[in-house]
Amino acid sequence: MELREIPEGDVDRMVDLAGVVFHNRVEKSEYENETWLPRRAERTGAYDGKDLVGQLAAFPARLAVPGAVLDCSAVTLVGVLPTHRRRGVLTSMMDRMHADAAAAGRPVAALWASQGAIYGRYGFGLATRAIDLEVDSSRELKLRTEPDSAPLRLLDTASAPEVLDPIYTRALSTRPGSLLREPEWWSRFVLPPTDREAPGFTEPRVVAHPAGYAVYRTNAERTVRVDELFAETPRVEAALWRYLASIDLTSRIQAPGRPVDDLLPHMAVDPDQVSVKGDWGALWLRLVDMPTALRSRSWATDDTFVLEVGDPRVPANEGRWRLRVGAAPACDRTTEPPDLTLSASDLAAVYLGGMPVTTLVRVGAVTEHTPEAAVRLDAALAVPFAPYIADDF
Numbered sequence: 393m394e395l396r397e398i399p400e401g402d403v404d405r406m407v408d409l410a411g412v413v414f415h416n417r418v419e420k421s422e423y424e425n426e427t428w429l430p431r432r433a434e435r436t437g438a439y440d441g442k443d444l445v446g447q448l449a450a451f452p453a454r455l456a457v458p459g460a461v462l463d464c465s466a467v468t469l470v471g472v473l474p475t476h477r478r479r480g481v482l483t484s485m486m487d488r489m490h491a492d493a494a495a496a497g498r499p500v501a502a503l504w505a506s507q508g509a510i511y512g513r514y515g516f517g518l519a520t521r522a523i524d525l526e527v528d529s530s531r532e533l534k535l536r537t538e539p540d541s542a543p544l545r546l547l548d549t550a551s552a553p554e555v556l557d558p559i560y561t562r563a564l565s566t567r568p569g570s571l572l573r574e575p576e577w578w579s580r581f582v583l584p585p586t587d588r589e590a591p592g593f594t595e596p597r598v599v600a601h602p603a604g605y606a607v608y609r610t611n612a613e614r615t616v617r618v619d620e621l622f623a624e625t626p627r628v629e630a631a632l633w634r635y636l637a638s639i640d641l642t643s644r645i646q647a648p649g650r651p652v653d654d655l656l657p658h659m660a661v662d663p664d665q666v667s668v669k670g671d672w673g674a675l676w677l678r679l680v681d682m683p684t685a686l687r688s689r690s691w692a693t694d695d696t697f698v699l700e701v702g703d704p705r706v707p708a709n710e711g712r713w714r715l716r717v718g719a720a721p722a723c724d725r726t727t728e729p730p731d732l733t734l735s736a737s738d739l740a741a742v743y744l745g746g747m748p749v750t751t752l753v754r755v756g757a758v759t760e761h762t763p764e765a766a767v768r769l770d771a772a773l774a775v776p777f778a779p780y781i782a783d784d785f
C-alpha cells in the first residue's frame with residue numbers, strides 16, 4: 393500500500409469511494425458539485441497497486457477563532473474501503489495531513505466526524521456543539537424581546553450572497569468557530585435549489601434585515617426549516633423568529649444545528665413553545681502548530697500558565713510550554729513545573745472557549761497540579777458567545 397497524491401483526473405474516483413464508505417447513491421449529474429471541494433483540496437490517496445482504497449481531502453480554509461482568523465486545513469471525504477480497514481491507512485493519511493498543514497503554514501485543522509470515536513487519537517478535540525430547536529408556531533410566538541421594527545425583505549437566491557456575506561462575516565468576529573465563505577460556497581452549500589437529503593422541502597427562501605437574515609425552506613407538512621439565521625442584535629433575532637413563526641399555512645419551525653446559547657428558548661414568553669430536540673458535537677479542531685495557535689487568539693485575562701501537552705502524533709507540540717495570555721500572548725518552551733497536564737485533543741477542545749477546562753479536570757482527563765489553574769485558564773479562554781459553525785463539510 394502506498395500513499396500518494398490523487399491526481400485531478402481521479403477526483404471522480406473519490407466520489408465513488410465516498411459512495412461506498414458513506415452508503416450514498418450519487419447520480420452522475422451530481423459529480424460536478426460533489427467534486428468541487430476535493431478539486432481544490434490537497435488530496436491524499438492510499439493505493440493498493442492501481443486501486444484507490446483510502447482517501448483524505450484537506451482544503452485550505454479560514455477559521456474564525458477568538459479575536460482572529462486562522463489558516464486551516466479543512467478535512468473532508470475521509471474513507472478507507474471495507475477491504476482495507478484497520479490496517480493503519482487512516483493513521484498514515486492523518487500523519488501526512490498534519491505534515492502538509494504545517495508545511496503550508498496552517499496552524500489548525502478542522503473536520504466534522506462521522507463518528508465521535510475516531511479523531512481524538514489524532515489530537516482533534518470536539519470544539520463546538522449544536523442544538524436542534526423546534527417551535528410550536530400553530531399559535532402566536534410571543535417574545536420577551538421587542539422585535540426590531542426595520543422592514544424585512546425576501547431576496548432572490550442569486551443576489552442574496554452579496555447581501556448576506558457581510559452580515560455572516562461580521563457575526564464571526566464575535567462568535568468563533570465558523571469558516572469564512574467564498575462566493576461559490578453560498579450557492580453550492582447554503583443556497584442550493586434542492587436539498588438532496590430532504591427533497592420534500594422547497595427551494596431556499598432568504599429573508600433579510602439590514603443586520604441579520606434567515607435562510608429557510610418549507611414543506612407541505614406545514615413545516616418551516618431554518619437552515620441558518622444570523623443576527624447582529626437580539627432585537628433583530630426576535631424580528632426574524634417572529635417572521636418565521638408567522639408564515640401562513642405553517643405550524644412548526646424546525647431549526648437544526650443552532651448555537652448552544654441560542655436566545656430563542658429564553659426569548660419565548662411560553663418556554664414550552666420552544667423545545668430543544670437534540671444536542672450534538674459539531675466541529676472537531678486540531679492545533680497543528682500549537683504555540684502559533686495559542687499565540688494567535690485573543691484572551692480574556694492577563695495570566696501565565698505552564699502547560700504540559702501530550703501530542704504523540706505531532707511531537708513538535710509535545711512537552712512543557714509557558715503560555716502568557718493577555719494583550720501580547722506568548723508561548724515558549726520551558727522546564728518549569730506544569731500547572732496543568734493535558735492532551736493535544738483536550739487543548740483543542742477548550743481552545744475556542746466552548747468546553748470548560750474545569751469539566752475536563754473533574755472527569756479526570758486533565759490533571760491540575762496548581763490549585764485554581766483550571767478556573768484561571770477558563771477565565772482566560774472565555775468568549776462572549778459559544779463557538780458555533782453552521783457549515784457541515
Ligand SMILES: CC(=O)SCCNC(=O)CCNC(=O)[C@H](O)C(C)(C)COP(=O)(O)OP(=O)(O)OC[C@H]1O[C@@H](n2cnc3c(N)ncnc32)[C@H](O)[C@@H]1OP(=O)(O)O
Pocket residue numbers: 413414467468469470471472473476477478479480481482483484503504505506507509510513
Ligand atoms: C472528516 C471525515 O470525513 S469523517 C468520515 C470518516 N469516514 C467514515 O466514517 C467512513 C467509514 N469508515 C472508514 O472509511 C474507515 O473505517 C475509517 C476512515 C473511519 C478508519 O480507517 P482505518 O484505515 O480503518 O483506520 P486505522 O486502521 O488507521 O485505525 C486507527 C485506529 O483508529 C481506530 N478506529 C478507526 N475507525 C474507528 C471507528 N470508526 N471507531 C472507533 N475506532 C476507530 C482503529 O481501531 C485503530 O485503533 P488502534 O490504533 O487502537 O488499533
